[in-house]
Amino acid sequence: MALATALTGTLTACESSATAQGTARTPTTARSGVVAAQETRLAELAQQDVDAGAPGIVVRVDKGDGHVIEIARQAPWTRADHTLAASDAFRMGSNTKTMVATVVLQLVAEHRIQLTDPVEKWLPGLVPNGSAITLRMLLNHTSGLFNYTQDPDVLKAFTGQDSRAWTPRELIAAGVRHDPLFAPGTDYTYSNTNYVALGLVAEKATGHTLGDLIQQRIAEPLRLKNTYLATGTGTATGPNTKIGTGTGTGTGTAKSPALAHGYEPDADRIAPLLPPYAPAGTAFAGPARSAGYVDTTWINSSTQWAAGGMVSTARDWARFDSALLSGRLLPPAQLKEMKTTVAEEAEIPNRRYGLGLEKVVTPCGTVWGHNGQVPGYSSEDYTDATGRRTVSVFTTTIFGIAKPETAAANQALVNAAVSTMLDKPIPTTPPSAPTDS
Template identity: 80%
Template structure:
């Protein structure tokens, strides 16, 4: 949901975007390995030699990220040949909350958009929707000028709709300062009460409003809830046992009070034993001010229990503002299975996968990124990859595949704004670049020694 930007447009300046000018082509942070792993990287079915060297190098970079100030990080790399590298590291002060494991569940943020787009394109393949359909056809009277905005424009962020997360009232809920529970219709209303940024189809601007509308369109076209559609069409067929959409109403947590308790305790209940839920953190009110973009409303800060090192625990922050724009919970392993299946053509027919991979340029601050239909094309130091990034309070994630879907990489971080200080940002970028290069079986780029100064 959060969008990385070094120089936000005026319309974005009230939004909690990542001011990571020197980092974030992909992003990670640091976490201690699980007790079973004894703080070391784990290579599954790996061979000695190069695979071990890559694993050791990634583990060292993950620890460097932690040492630079990141609360926690999970790295998973699958080179498509039976070699899976899994790493978890965390800062010592986070251990009292939870001992991080590479198998933990994680809030995936805007990676959700790729799943929502997949559902929409499946419906297109079934002739239940058309990319040329105006949004007015499915949501009459909900979006002004809806006859001029097509489903394609919603999918690739060329609608011009204002991003509802920038609305001051929504922002308070997003940061947990307000416990009001928002419905999808209310989120759209918060977005469209602001003027559009441009005429439909004439420019690009990333907007969560687009995907809330798409979620409602998918529900209207099928009669099923978006969560049910994701389970029926993606999670169920792919056996993603730890992937689900946080509900759009009610508590705003995963599935109500039981899951709220589960997120706090890190354990499942009943006969279903899920992986633990990773804790997320953001700088507290005394420390976050200098990290926010210019124009952010005064007093903006994240709510949550205070932690040492100047953070708050945002694990149970109000999640009702996320839904189709950023409400998926998953694991690195589940997401690798999904993204690999998607790019390799197992979830969409060739015509719809081609549409998904037809891209437009993103803002000028992202010259290495292009946006398709819920999917990003990213040029990295070691080659071009496909996937998405995501940020919700306490969680940043980058998930990519190669062009075939056989190789996958995930880097999951337990903060957003904890990555803004330059030293942390540089360590984060080095880790992401190394993880992607490892996935593509390319040499890991040399990185300068970290600055001895504090971040």
């Protein structure tokens, strides 16, 4: 979402070698054996990721044929905090943008707002040059607005060094006090400022909080019992609690899963992993843990909101992705708009950005989804064009998988999971580590 948007590698899933595991045309009588082999290989790769330095991994693959693979692996030192399970809740980071975009496009379908509406119409005086920036530009990151999470003051709160809560309007103000990066509609740059503005537009157009809109329009119809918008820190780790305080958060239920603990490298170890814009001394706050990590689970989430504040489970998010791509949440016209893409950065030519949804072209085929990073949590979630197949890879760190050897292990796991989802051979050649931009 902020510090780590450049850490996501390029999906290189698939290979055609005869020695690779799996096949796209396996006879029905052998399906169980193939699935078992795929699950075994994914479990091996997840363990290799942990052995390389990742604190914890959750993998979920639904092949759309009744076979679901769920795997959880964690470093031994993390068990004192929490026993990781595939059903645990995670902070979803920028995957939130897909849900927010879905709500916005539902409002478009209801003629409450239009993609061509200028921001100024809904948020008068809040965004400079708002009369030239449309809602579509916010959705596909072509507004030119500076990313507020790169503002030094917000960055202190994002990393937990400053515990005060931020309001959405304060986040936008932090973004727009920096010069725009380009004229509206002329280029692409990923900016969380766009989605905080969209959250405010949705609230203004409906009179409801964003958290309530997501619950009423997405979570409740799809029975996503463990999915909600968090805006605070929370105080408990028990299985019957939900984190988050303040307007628009979810409410706990007896079946709410535990929140997986998240970790980041300590101040000494994180310095060489930070992006160039991070000020000297940037580090994450939290209780010290083994292996040079700090526990970032309870960092205040008010800096995330519509840009990255969702909490969910792998199963819930797969259900959402499936419903979205299969047309259950949006009319055809709005789903087509969502899948109309623009080019992202030149160094990731296989990725294109739609309206809150990424299109990723892999050697296996095209997948749709998003990724997310907030303190202590990284996630990649994809589905095929029909929504029938889904995959999620959750990691309990951002920068713990930034070192070359850990990054390569994590990318190998993501590639294998995507290959398995698409019923393609799992690559046997390890990928090179993703490079920072």
